[in-house]
Amino acid sequence: MAIIAFIGLGNMGTPLAANAVKAGHTVRGYDISAERRDAAASHGVAVSREVAEAAAGVDILVTMLNAGPSVIEVWSRAVTVMKAGGLVIDCSTIDVESSRRAHSIAHEAGMLSLDAPVSGGVEGATAGTLTFMVGGEAAAFEAGLPLLEKLGRRIVHCGEAGAGEAAKICNNMILGINMIAVSEAFLLADGLGLSHQALFDVASNASGQCYALTTHCPVPGPVPTSAANHDYRPGFAAELMAKDLRLSQECARFAGAETPLGHAASALYERFIGKDGRGVDYAGIIRFLATLKDEVPMARAGG
Ligand code: NAD
DSSP, X not given: OOEEEEEOOSTTHHHHHHHHHHTTOEEEEEOSOHHHHHHHHTTTOEEOSSHHHHHTTOSEEEEOOSSHHHHHHHHHHHTTTSOTTOEXXXXXXXXXXXXXXXXXXXXXXXXXXXXXXXXSHXXXXXXXXXXXXXXXXXXXXHHHHHHHHHHEEEEEEXXXXXXXXXXXXXXXXXXXXXXXXXXXXXXXXXXXXXXXXXXXXXXXXXTTOOHHHHTSOSSSSSSTTSGGGGTTOOSSBHHHHHHHHHHHHHHHHHHTOOOHHHHHHHHHHHHHIIIIITTSBGGGHHHHHHHGGGTHHHHHTTO
């Protein structure tokens, strides 16, 4: 069994570390927050007071952090003390450029490396049912697969360094745009006197079918498990969707890709969280979109 260090013991990092403990690995961990270190310790994680202490001599180091600069900072320190030829895996959702920079740091230190962002949220991390989207060389993928298979259900090798992040960011741009499209359709249905259930019954079996409609339906009723039935409690918080859409736009600029709907979706989610969307499920954007009708007549009238 491997010695593994998890850096970033937040909502996602702690359940991942806890599942690695359950799988029989020796698991160390570090987080800048003492509260989060204590919570992870209660799951059998041997917590350290700094990155270098947690990473010293480990076979595998996993980061689960909020932003690219933190990943680069942690990897830079960790690769100098890990076991020679060890494996570094970043499961955070970060921009592709930072991810590739982190891979080069690992490569220059003679380590194997993977970017492996996830889909499935805290529930999936806890239940071990996440999807991992993985970027990196074949040898690194082979080395990481046994651990990832213990932490998730679906492991997809998407390509070279940064390809996992690219897949995650493209996927979530689709989801953000789709949630807005589905919400707009329900608001239009309201105006046309069409019931939510009738629109759902048709679109969920026709060409409008998508995950935002059939799983995260933004109106109460048709999908009883969706956040709309629970006052839009997350679920997947609007600020995380806003972050992922922001990343999509950073990546679009970096890649020279035109994504006008991604751009519009990003702007709408920023406005939503700037108003009252923070801490609300991302499907709650329908409530924000409903408020726009007061602005539209002025715009149409050129006001
Ligand atoms: P979180 O804020 O709960 O956890 C991040 C942790 O990292 C925090 O505990 C923070 O104290 C710690 N941290 C920050 N900088 C650090 C550093 N330099 N060294 C050590 N610890 C540090 O966030 P989360 O919900 O666990 O999300 C982690 C990542 O997973 C994010 O990139 C997020 O976008 C992604 N993600 C989250 C979800 C979700 O549903 N929460 C779903 C998919 C992907």
